[in-house]
Structure formats: structure tokens, C-alpha cells
Amino acid sequence: MSILNENYTLYNGVSIPKIGFGTWQIPNEQAFTSVTDAxxxxxxxxxxxxAYDNEEGVGRAIRESGLRREEVFITSKLPAEIKGYDKALEAFERTFRNLGTLPDLYLIHAPWPWADKGGDYNAQNVQSWKAFEKLYNNGRIRAIGVSNFSPANIQALLDNCEIVPMANQIAFHVGRTQEEYVAFCNKHNILVEAYxxxxTGRALGDKQLNKIAQSYGVSVAQLLIRFALQRGTLxxxxxxxxxxxxxxxxxxxxxxxTSDMEILNSIKSEYR
Ligand SMILES: NC(=O)c1ccc[n+]([C@@H]2O[C@H](COP(=O)([O-])OP(=O)(O)OC[C@H]3O[C@@H](n4cnc5c(N)ncnc54)[C@H](OP(=O)(O)O)[C@@H]3O)[C@@H](O)[C@H]2O)c1
Structure with a gap:
């Protein structure tokens, strides 16, 4: 069966397609064409x-696709720099207006503003998360989650809030498998999305990966996507x-x- 017809189920029962189309660095004008193609x-x-500044193009492509809204799963995110209860609700309404429809999954983009990576914003994230819980409880959004959250960042939400995040979108690829994050998410039934x-294309020229891909008669991109899926990530x-x-x-x-999975799991290159 094509991967396009397969789904994961979030712990709240919501079905989410096993592969998603990423739109980071696709400008708004191009996003319409790219999402139409996707x-x-x-x-x-x-x-x-x-923060991708392309929600409008994404939303228009989905509306004009001829597909029914419920046939497409949309994820959007609260910008890393916007934190707090009221500001999170405000930003969500902006996303709603841009898309012209409600997203299905809404994520806190990062635990810290990008300019202060690693800073402690747990208290502010708790306030944002309470806004997410309100959106969820009011039926405005079908699933809520986080992105780039460490186990400690998630623990702060578990300690102070009601709803366990349904997904954590993190960097995950051969060479960067963030085992501690994945184990924590698995333990709490939080789906790991592999961004x-x-x-970001840097692994595609790698000699060792090319050799393994060739042995299956596939491209490195296909090998890496299959790897993410076999690790249970999206x-x-x-x-x-x-x-x-x-x-x-x-x-x-x-x-x-299994033996190639072991080799791929043991690679420690960040492909910088
Ligand atoms: N939550 C976060 O903080 C966060 C951070 C980063 C990414 N993300 C999400 O994850 C998505 C994917 O990550 P990413 O954009 O970093 O990159 P990626 O999907 O890892 O790689 C994209 C790059 O690979 C190239 N590529 C794709 N398929 C290829 C193929 N079959 N053969 C050769 N080259 C190929 C693309 O080039 P062309 O476009 O020219 O084909 C592009 O340069 C993002 O778009 C975004 O939705 C989230």
C-alpha cells in the first residue's frame, strides 16, 4: 500500500497521514504552486x-484543490517568539485568517525564541499551553503539540497543565536521531514528527548512504524517508x-x- 494512504493515530484518536509535505523556505507565492503539486x-x-509566511498560499492551494477540507490534514505553529496565553490565542486567529480554515494540529514552534536558543521559557510555555488547551477543549483544533521540545520542556507542561502534547516535531534524520527525545515521547505516547x-538536503550526497541506497535500488532521499518511518516517526x-x-x-x-537499520542508527554525522 502506498505510504500516502497510511496513517498514524494520535493518542486522542485523531488520524494523521504518515507522511507530510514540508513547506519551510517556500515563499508564499510559490507555496500555492508547490502545495497544489503536492x-x-x-x-x-x-x-x-x-513564521514561514506562506500560510495564505498553503490555504488557497487546499481550498482550490477540489478536495474536501477533511481530506487534508494541516499543521501550523505558534511562532517561537510569541509566548503567553493571550498572545497565543491572537496568533492562532491570525493563522486561521491566513489559511482561511482551521488547522488540524497546532504546535508551539520552539520552547525558546530562536535568538535565545536554549533559554528557559518553561513558565511562558505553560501559559501558551493553557491557551492551546482552551482551543482544544472548545473544539477549535483537533490536536495540539509542541516542536523542538526537550524532555524537560515537555515535563514542565506535564507538571503544570492538563493535556499531554499529542506530537513533538523535532529534527530527526540519519546522523541525528535524538534518542533521549524519542524515548521520552514514546513513553508518553507523543508522536514524533521527523522534520x-x-x-535539509545535506545528507543526499553522502557516499555511505548512496551505497546503502543503491543496494536497495532506491535514492538516498527514499532511503532516509523509509528510515524515519521504520523508526516510527512521521x-x-x-x-x-x-x-x-x-x-x-x-x-x-x-x-x-535490521542490520542496515543498525548501521544507519549508528551514524553520528550531522551532515553540516
Ligand atoms: N519545527 C521546526 O522547527 C522545523 C524546522 C525545520 C523544518 N521543519 C519542517 O520540516 C520540513 C522538511 O525539512 P527541511 O525543509 O529542513 O528539509 P528536508 O526535507 O530534510 O530537505 C529538503 C531539501 O532536500 C531537497 N530534496 C527533497 N527531496 C529530494 C529528492 N528526492 N532528491 C534530491 N533532493 C531533494 C530539497 O530541494 P528542492 O526543494 O530543490 O527539491 C531541499 O533542498 C520543513 O519544510 C518544515 O515543514 C520544521
Missing amino acids: LRAGYRHIDTAL SPLA PLPKTTTFERMVENTQIEKFSIS
Whole structure:
């Protein structure tokens, strides 16, 4: 069965397509075309964010696709720099207006503003999360989660809030598998979404990966996406090329052997 027809189920019962189309660094004007192409290629899960400045193009592509709204799963995110109860609610309404529809999954983009990576904003995140809980309890959003959250960042929410995040979107690819984060999420039934599954393209020229990919008769991109899935994560590959959109989903004909999974898991390169 094509990966495009497979779903994970979040712990609250909401179904989420196993592969998502990433839209970071796709400008708004191009986002309309790229998301139109992605939907034509069969993707039914689109990942955007207020900070990507492309929600309007993403929303328009979905509206004009001819698909019913419930056939497409949309994720958006509260910008890393916006924290607090009222500000989170305000930002959510901006996303709603930009998309022209409600997203399905809403994430806190990062535990800290990008300019203060690693800073302690747990108290502010708790306030944002209370706003997320209100949106969820009022039926404005079907699922809520976080992104770039460490176990300690999530623990702060567990200690002070009611609802356990349903997903954590983190950097996850061969060479960067963030085992501690994944183990914590697995323990709490939090789905791990693998962002930058191709290491933002940097892993694609790697000799060792090319050799392994060749042994399966697939591309490195296909190997890396299959790897993310076999680790139980939800990959979010991005491309603006239609052929690559299709290629990145044609992964049903092979599975990575246990011994190759061990090799891939042991690679420690960040592909910088
Ligand atoms: N939550 C966060 O903080 C966060 C951070 C980073 C990313 N994300 C999400 O994760 C998504 C994916 O991550 P990413 O954008 O960093 O990159 P990625 O998906 O790991 O890699 C994208 C790069 O690989 C190239 N590529 C894609 N498929 C290819 C193929 N089959 N053959 C050759 N090259 C290929 C693309 O080039 P072309 O476009 O030219 O084809 C692009 O340069 C983002 O778009 C975003 O939705 C979230």
C-alpha cells in the first residue's frame, strides 16, 4: 500500500497521514504552486507555520484543490517568539485568517525564541499551553503539540497543565536521531514528527548512504524517508520539484533490513 494512504493515530484518536509535505523556505507565492503539486502527487498532510509566511498560499492551494477540507490534514505553529496565553490565542486567529480554515494540529514552534536558543521559557510555555488547551477543549483544533521540545520542556507542561502534547516535531534524520527525545515521547505516547528528514538536503550526497541506497535500488532521499518511518516517526520532506514529491513517496517496494537499520542508527554525522 502506498505510504500516502497510511496513517498514524494520535493518542486522542485523531488520524494523521504518515507522511507530510514540508513547506519551510517556500515563499508564499510559490507555496500555492508547490502545495497544489503536492496534493496532485497525493500528499494529504501539509506542514506550515505562521513564521514561514506562506500560510495564505498553503490555504488557497487546499481550498482550490477540489478536495474536501477533511481530506487534508494541516499543521501550523505558534511562532517561537510569541509566548503567553493571550498572545497565543491572537496568533492562532491570525493563522486561521491566513489559511482561511482551521488547522488540524497546532504546535508551539520552539520552547525558546530562536535568538535565545536554549533559554528557559518553561513558565511562558505553560501559559501558551493553557491557551492551546482552551482551543482544544472548545473544539477549535483537533490536536495540539509542541516542536523542538526537550524532555524537560515537555515535563514542565506535564507538571503544570492538563493535556499531554499529542506530537513533538523535532529534527530527526540519519546522523541525528535524538534518542533521549524519542524515548521520552514514546513513553508518553507523543508522536514524533521527523522534520528535516533529508538533513535539509545535506545528507543526499553522502557516499555511505548512496551505497546503502543503491543496494536497495532506491535514492538516498527514499532511503532516509523509509528510515524515519521504520523508526516510527512521521517524516516531513520538503521539495519544490514535482518529480521529487512523487519520488519521496514511492517507498513501498522496499524495507530496510535490521542490520542496515543498525548501521544507519549508528551514524553520528550531522551532515553540516
Ligand atoms: N519545527 C521546526 O522547527 C522545523 C524546522 C525545520 C523544518 N521543519 C519542517 O520540516 C520540513 C522538511 O525539512 P527541511 O525543509 O529542513 O528539509 P528536508 O526535507 O530534510 O530537505 C529538503 C531539501 O532536500 C531537497 N530534496 C527533497 N527531496 C529530494 C529528492 N528526492 N532528491 C534530491 N533532493 C531533494 C530539497 O530541494 P528542492 O526543494 O530543490 O527539491 C531541499 O533542498 C520543513 O519544510 C518544515 O515543514 C520544521
